[in-house]
Each structure stands twice: as structure tokens, then as C-alpha cells.
Amino acid sequence: MAVIKVPPPPVDRNVFFQVAGYFAEIMKGMRLTLGIFFRQLLRMEKTNTLEWPEQPADYGDRFKGKHFLTLRDDGKIRCTACFLCATACPADCIHIEASEHSDSRIEKFPVRFEIDILRCVFCGMCEEACPVDAIRLGPEYAMAGLAGDKWVYTKDYLAQRQELVGGVESIKAESAKHIDTGADKRRSYLRHGVH
Numbered sequence: 243m244a245v246i247k248v249p250p251p252p253v254d255r256n257v258f259f260q261v262a263g264y265f266a267e268i269m270k271g272m273r274l275t276l277g278i279f280f281r282q283l284l285r286m287e288k289t290n291t292l293e294w295p296e297q298p299a300d301y302g303d304r305f306k307g308k309h310f311l312t313l314r315d316d317g318k319i320r321c322t323a324c325f326l327c328a329t330a331c332p333a334d335c336i337h338i339e340a341s342e343h344s345d346s347r348i349e350k351f352p353v354r355f356e357i358d359i360l361r362c363v364f365c366g367m368c369e370e371a372c373p374v375d376a377i378r379l380g381p382e383y384a385m386a387g388l389a390g391d392k393w394v395y396t397k398d399y400l401a402q403r404q405e406l407v408g409g410v411e412s413i414k415a416e417s418a419k420h421i422d423t424g425a426d427k428r429r430s431y432l433r434h435g436v437h
């Protein structure tokens with residue numbers, strides 16, 4: 243079998259220019275960075291850095307943040323425990339236990355409704371699947387924490403947490419089940435100051 247001898251790579255005799263070019267590029271970058279730094283320090287240029295949490299971000303109306311359960315006129319949660327959201331959820335993170343309602347006009351209600359938020363991918367499929375506007379994804383995005391059980395949102399937390407200021411009424415009345423309504427109305431709560 244023939245052996246092919248591979249010649250060694252040519253010795254680069256231009257190392258000085260390569261190193262000089264390398265430092266020249268670093269200096270160019272530093273000049274740009276320091277220029278921006280001092281212009282913003284001297285208030286000659288607006289900084290694009292968001293000073294969170296003092297300065298909350300507004301991600302716009304289509305942002306899908308922390309879930310909440312809406313309420314009926316009487317203040318009870320709107321959910322009828324139909325399991326459509328849990329079925330549609332690709333992350334399998336919605337857990338519902340249904341029970342018969344004492345009001346014969348309402349077939350079922352959830353005695354337990356939990357979302358394991360660490361599994362949630364915030365896709366909004368639950369919101370889309372719900373026929374009675376009982377679950378929505380709102381504008382809240384701050385979810386930092388340490389405690390383990392904090393990450394399973396309970397029914398009470400989803401419907402009555404402090405940020406919901408007494409709860410959010412569903413835009414669908416009992417008599418208007420399954421009627422489509424404008425998506426813009428769904429987004430109209432707590433647009434400002436919630437994060």
C-alpha cells in the first residue's frame with residue numbers, strides 16, 4: 243500500500259502583523275464599548291437597559307404570562323371542570339378533580355384545579371381550548387421563588403391572588419356558553435404595574 247507523505251504546514255512568517263491586527267480589533271471594540279458607556283453615563287444617550295423590578299416591562303397584549311381562572315357574576319369560579327384544557331395541554335401540567343355542583347343549572351365544578359407551572363410551556367393551548375373563558379394567561383411574568391410547593395398553582399391562587407384585585411370576571415355569561423367573543427377583551431385586565 244502506498245504511503246502518502248503529507249508536507250508540514252508552511253511556517254507563518256507574518257505573526258507580528260497577525261498579533262497587531264488582533265489587538266487593533268480589540269481596541270476598536272473597546273473604543274465602541276467605552277464610547278457607549280461614557281455617553282450613557284453622561285446622559286448623552288438613552289440607555290436601553292430595563293431597570294427591573296423598579297421599572298416593569300410591558301411585553302404587549304399577546305404576551306402569555308401567569309394563568310388565572312375567571313369568575314362568574316356571583317364570584318364563584320367560571321370553570322365547569324370539562325377537562326378540555328387538561329386534554330389540550332401538551333405538557334400535561336393541569337390537574338383537575340371534578341364534582342357535581344349544588345346548583346342544578348351547573349353540571350360540574352372543580353374541587354381541585356392545579357397547574358404545575360414548572361412543567362408549563364406557556365403555549366396558551368388551555369386558554370384556546372376552554373369553551374367558557376374560564377382560564378386565561380395574563381400579563382404577569384415575575385415568577386421567581388425558592389419554595390418547592392410554590393410552583394403548583396392552586397385553584398384559590400389562580401382565581402383570587404392579590405394581583406387579580408378581587409378576581410377577573412369571565413366575559414362569557416352562563417347563558418352564552420360556546421359563543422365566540424373578541425380576543426381583545428380577554429386581555430384588558432391589569433395591563434399596568436403587574437409583573
Ligand code: SF4
Pocket residue numbers: 327330331332333334335336357361362363364365366367368369
Ligand atoms: S399554557 Fe400550555 S403548557 Fe401551560 S398549562 Fe396551558 S396548555 Fe399547558
Ligand code: SF4
Pocket residue numbers: 320321322323324325326327328338371372373374375376377
Ligand atoms: S378551565 Fe375551561 S377548559 Fe379547563 S376544565 Fe375549566 S371549563 Fe374546561
